[in-house]
Amino acid sequence: MENALSSTGDIELDHAVNQWLRFDKNHLTVELVRSLVSEGAVGELRKCFGSRMEFGTAGLRAAMGPGTACMNELTIIQTTQGFCSYLEQCFGAVLKKRGVVVGYDARFHPPSGGSSKQFARLAAAVFTSRGVPVHLFGDITPTPFVPFTVSHLGLCAGIMVTASHNPKQDNGYKVYWENGSQIVPPHDQGISAAIEANLEPWPESWNTDGLSGCPLLKDPYEETHTHYYKTIQQHCHYRDINKRSEVKIVHTSVHGVGHSFIQSAFKAFDLQPPYAVEEQKDPDPEFPTVKYPNPEEGKGVLTLSFALAEKVGASLVLANDPDADRLAIAEKQSGGQWRVFSGNELGALLGWWVYRCWKLTNPELSAVKSVYMLASTVSSKILRALALKEGFHFEETLTGFKWMGNRARELLDQNKTVLFAFEEAIGYMCSSAVLDKDGVSAAAIAGEMSSYLATKNTTLSQQLTAIYEEYGYHISKNSYFICHDQEVIQALFQRLRHYGNEDQDQVSYPSECGRFTITAVRDLTTGYDSTQKDKKAVLPTSTSSQMITFTFSNGGVATMRTSGTEPKIKYYTELCAAPGNSLVDLLKQELDDLVSAIVENFFQPTKNKLLPKPE
Template identity: 80%
Template sequence: SWSKHLSALASMVQELVKEKAVEALKKCFASRMEFGTAGLRAAMGPGISCMNDLTIIQTTQGFCCYLEQSFGNLKERGVVIGYDARAHPPSGGSSKRFASLAAAVFISRGVPVHLFSDITPTPFVPFTVSHLGLCAGIMVTASHNPKQDNGYKVYWENGAQIVSPHDKGISKAIEENLEPWPESWNTEEALKSPLLKDPYQDVHTQYFKAIQKHCHHREINKSSQVKIVHTSVHGVGHTFVQSAFKAFDLHPPYAVEEQKDPDPEFPTVKYPNPEEGEGVLTLSFALADKEGASVVLANDPDADRLAIAEKQESGQWRVFSGNELGALLGWWIFHCWRQQNPDTAAVKNLYMLSSTVSSKILRAIALKEGFHFEETLTGFKWMGNRARDLLDQGKTVVFAFEEAIGYMCCSAVLDKDGVSAAAIAGEMVSYLATKNISLSQQLTTIYEEYGYHISKNSYFICHDQDVIRSLFDRLRNYGGQKDSYPTECGRFSISAVRDLTTGYDSNQTDKKAVLPTSRSSQMITFTFSNGGVATMRTSGTEPKIKYYTELCAAPGNSDVTHLKKELDDLVDAIVENFFEPVKNKLQPKPE
């Protein structure tokens, strides 16, 4: 299989040489993929900037050496490796192949490897790290990226994704171990090694046992007449969501036939990303209409994220935003927790988390109900690590979410998990149906009780780092004044500024930000006097300047039309005042 892969890569290169495709060749061979806190993500193909056998071996050799330095007992504890269903026929690369090469590298150093014998959702890897007390975990997946991409995602012994400085340490170790070790290629020997174990059955049983603890209304679930459609968008989710519904005694969801089996070509969708909303859900809506189902659940291809849509009385489908689902799931999880913990003092130990660019609805619920809310930097790696710290201090962490449809509804997995979230959402839908309440109605009830939180997020595309730098530098030296931020934006007055690139926070007495800062990425948050919050940031994985805005109204202010107009005006003012000087060098988000 190695020679087949090599000849596929060689013929790709020969083709590019024949076509004199200098730029494409440069792209493949000019610079090595950056290993960051999100691990690797790149196209499968030839060269050091792509995912292929060689770069997987080099990465794993570096990671293995870093783990040897970090843990004296790596050979006793071992690692877990999982993979999704991605494959790339032109280059011969696939997630399964990359996972077995990674296993061969560790086994060549005498490290026990728990390699799943079949595809699994991403959350199974962090679950296994915690469940078996391993040193680390690797998941080979590119999640919802286009079909030619793949990725290498790394978890630490605490069951959360790695954060700094591990990325730098691993990166350095990769550079020091570029020469493949003789045994690294030998997947056939590795797959016969007594050091190789298959955790599939055990983890399957234990994972569903762990999430079952979050099932609170078994009787309602059994008798519920609610019909739900589920799509796994050609990814790994189908069998696992079916099992999760079974664990909760829910009727199995109707599966979208054309999308239920893994298919690395993703034939029915332009992008396999349920965040894109309607286009990805067309087949789900058709099946729901046919079966008389009122709710659609959708996972991304590695099943760590969850989208939900509901049929409205008008007959239209409403696709909930990640923030709206955060409000619904946060409310539901607190509602269930409260029923099981009537002792009012226990709430002082309870925590919910969300990232700084996500809705502040959990903060509003926490203020009223008496539990703790914390925000972290963007990315589940931060929420997972913070949740671990809190759990180690004896606190209870029941929920964490990110606006990019990521939900951690169960602390057995310290990462986003679309499988447990699907079952918990299924139970919420069933419970509300017994009271004749739709998800949309419940969301309105939440907003009326805790204050409307209306958000509007978008982005501009920009490939030029100098343009991005000049845009953010202008905000830091506004009106030509050095180290001075804007105090207004059009008719809106700015009451606070937090800059997590430089570490400035006007709300703190010493003006120093509490959250970790990073010089390598741009991120500024403005708070407005009218209850608006806007964050502008660069993306770590895409050529985008993203902006996130939210208007947080006080409970009792339910003039939604006025609030929406106010937020639209605020977004227009931000685009006009903060983006305008470089607007001609930016591409708007494609419709």
């Protein structure tokens, strides 16, 4: 071993590989590493062992394969040992009374033998070896069922093994705290430190055979299934209309877990079952019919759905991502073309609908004072406009449902009502029973909304226009560039912090972008906010991710940030107009010009090293 790597002079790499071969009991990943060593493939070994997956507030997400930089059986064990140890520190003996829940999707990676189910079983084995009760789902499950189970059963934590909408080679490890929401700092740092302190597998951590007949192991599938649908039925307000509805809906689970759960959700609402896209109905870790298993990408993922809709005469298409926590919707227009709603547009529709339904059962004027809606800072401000006119509260959080979920929990603990939360990346929380995005309940609620609107001879598109005309047009345009080089990403954002100034010690943000004047800057990486007296941002900051927001004199807002789970630099822009503004086309042109200026001035210096969003 030492001879194979002696030419590199990399002692740390040598140590990491040797330690791996000593710890790993998966013969497939062991043989993959041994082959790389025998071939002298130092470059590949560095990719696998040059770093350890960083445990953040989104947990872990990486490609499946051998090594510390990948998702595999050993890194799952090490991660779970760290998580278990951290929970023991936080909860003490209570952990052995309350326990945890573990769920998984249908991902599988034959070369390394990695599968979500096996990863989940190994996680369960780690916890039961320490005397901790584990509620391990006996079959694939949507991600929102895990936080629901944490809250419903009063557990200490939850784990969901999924990579959501990432490419097929990826997998992930998503963590929920006792409050039913994803973890936020400082838990991520605490878990990371505990992982590093527990790298050597514990004696029983590999023993998944010991799960058979283990008294500490339970399957929550039936109980969760029953109580989840009973809970979301509370958000069904038009059962008679649903039963009579002639709206035809197509649904695709995009080769993920969603099919049977969406069918059950529609049944819970007495809606006619949606037509399933047969080629994409059953879980398939190869995702054979799509380039990217992400309905956020739009029409390219929905081709088969449109074809089925044309065949059966359906006017609406619903699409979940593979772990069913997100929802996309497309509607057939009068001219025969399909309109895929953006995440912000669906946020407007669902927010309006959820508030309207709440108002039906809460007509007293004073009740609205305890109502809240939430949205991430890069999402449309349409909910703010609704709140201002209707009298409820709107709050903005950092990007990611971990922030909205935790804030929702705080508000609920204060006896407030949290009706709705959303992020522009097609994530919606339509019920506070799940403090995370939930594509299952959102699909049923969207189905009821469309059925009700049909009785008024109104489409979703027409209703969206009505919302904008009442509360003000909110025109947004979001996209991203792909970049795998962290140095390029760092250079791009550092340039914005030292704009027109070669002195890297002196901060100077741009004051204009093309013909557009910048009136305010907020940098949530450094904690700077030009609108505050002390220039310090109110929202939490994080040095581990990049995020800068620019406000323009024309009322436009643009945010540039890095993704926490994908190699992307994302940008989000929005222009708002007062209710009744008829100059929509001018607004759209102004926003197009603003986006062009941002790409030209802020991205251009590094654009040759960036890949555009795929068509």
